[in-house]
Amino acid sequence: MKNKxxxxxxxxxxxxxxxxxxxxxxxxxxxxxxxxxxxxxxxxPADFESYRITQISDLxxxxxxxxxxxxxxxxxxxKPDMIVITGDLIDRTRADISPAVETVRRLAETAPVxxxxxxxxxxxxxxxxxxLVSLRQIGVSVLEDKSVLIKKGGSAIELIGLRxxxxxxxxxxxxxxxxxxxxxxxxxxxxxxxxxxxxxxxxFDYYAKGGxxxxxxxxxxxxxxxxxxxxxxxxxxQGFFPKYTxxxxxxxxxxxxxxRGLGYSMIPARFNNTPEIVTAVLxxxx
Numbered sequence: 001m002k003n004k005x006x007x008x009x010x011x012x013x014x015x016x017x018x019x020x021x022x023x024x025x026x027x028x029x030x031x032x033x034x035x036x037x038x039x040x041x042x043x044x045p046a047d048f049e050s051y052r053i054t055q056i057s058d059l060x061x062x063x064x065x066x067x068x069x070x071x072x073x074x075x076x077x078x079k080p081d082m083i084v085i086t087g088d089l090i091d092r093t094r095a096d097i098s099p100a101v102e103t104v105r106r107l108a109e110t111a112p113v114x115x116x117x118x119x120x121x122x123x124x125x126x127x128x129x130x131x132l133v134s135l136r137q138i139g140v141s142v143l144e145d146k147s148v149l150i151k152k153g154g155s156a157i158e159l160i161g162l163r164x165x166x167x168x169x170x171x172x173x174x175x176x177x178x179x180x181x182x183x184x185x186x187x188x189x190x191x192x193x194x195x196x197x198x199x200x201x202x203x204f205d206y207y208a209k210g211g212x213x214x215x216x217x218x219x220x221x222x223x224x225x226x227x228x229x230x231x232x233x234x235x236x237x238q239g240f241f242p243k244y245t246x247x248x249x250x251x252x253x254x255x256x257x258x259x260r261g262l263g264y265s266m267i268p269a270r271f272n273n274t275p276e277i278v279t280a281v282l283x284x285x286x
Contacts, residue, residue: 031070032262032277033275033276035276035279036078036278037279038280038281039283040285041283044282044283044284045152045153045155046155048157048282048284049282050282051081051152051282052081052082052281052282053081053195053282054078054080054279055259056262057085057086057219057261058088058118058219058259059090059103059263061089061090061099062091062262063099068099071103072107074277075277078277078279080111083107083110084115085114085116086118086197086198086218086219086259087116087164087198087199087218088120088261089115090124091263104140105138108139113138113141114143114148116162116198117144117163117164117167119166123166142161143160143197144167145163146160146161146187147159147189157192157195158189158194159194159195160184160197161196162180162196162198162199164198164199165203180203181207183210184211193213194214196210196215197215197216199219200219201244201256202235202243204251204256205251212254214255215257216257216278217244217259218261219237220232220235220238220246220260221261221273224264224271228272231245232245244256246260257278259278260276261276262275
C-alpha cells in the first residue's frame with residue numbers, strides 16, 4: 001500500500017512538472033507580455049509629463065498566427081506617443097521581409113515610429129536595402145547615426161539613433177566601444193533630455209560616456225532561456241549568464257531599458273522567457 005502511494009505521488013509530481021514546463025514553453029513562444037516602467041528625471045520638461053514611449057525589439061521577421069493582431073492590440077492599449085524599434089526587425093535567415101513591413105505599417109497608424117538597425121539587418125544584404133525603402137515609404141524615421149528633436153508644447157527632448165556596430169568600419173587604432181561614445185557626442189545637439197536607441201546593451205558604459213539619459217536596447221533575447229533566480233542563460237556578445245538581458249538598469253544616473261524582444265533566430269524557441277513590448281512613461285521630477 002505504501003509503495004502504491006509513493007508511485008502515485010511520483011506520477012502526480014511528474015504530471016505537474018510536465019504541465020508547468022508546457023505552460024512555460026507556451027507562454028514563452030505563443031504569448032506576448034507588456035511591461036511598463038516609470039522614468040523620472042529632473043531634465044524631463046514638464047510638457048513631456050506622462051509621455052509614453054513603446055519599444056519593439058528583435059521581431060526577427062516573425063510571423064504570427066493571428067496576423068500580429070495581439071501585438072498590435074497590446075501596443076494600442078499603451079496609447080504611445082512614440083514607438084521605437086531597436087533592431088533585428090528582420091532576420092538574416094528569412095528571405096521574406098513582408099511580415100515585418102506589414103507589422104510596422106500597422107504600428108505607424110498608432111504613433112510616429114523611429115527605427116535603428118541591428119546585426120541581423122547587417123547580415124541580410126539586399127533585403128535590408130529593400131526594408132529601408134519600405135520603412136521610409138511608410139513614414140518611419142530611420143535613425144542611422146542621426147538625431148532628431150521631439151517637440152511638445154514649448155519644450156523638446158532629443159532622440160539619437162545609432163546604427164549597429166557591425167555596420168561600422170574601424171580605422172587603424174580605433175576601438176569600437178570608444179568610437180560609439182564619440183559618435184553619440186558628435187550627434188548630440190544640446191543639453192536636452194536625451195534618449196538613445198541602440199541595438200546592443202553590452203555597450204552600456206560607453207553609451208553613458210556619450211552623455212545620454214535613457215537608453216533603449218534589445219539584442220539579448222532575455223537570455224533565451226531564463227533560469228529561476230539566475231536570470232538569462234545566454235546572450236549574443238555577452239555569453240553565458242549575461243549582465244544585461246531584461247528590464248531597467250541604472251548606473252551613475254543613466255538608465256537603460258533592455259527588452260526581451262519578440263522573436264528568436266538560431267535557436268527557434270524560448271523558455272521561461274515571455275516575448276514582450278516595453279513602455280517607458282516619462283515624468284518630470286521638478
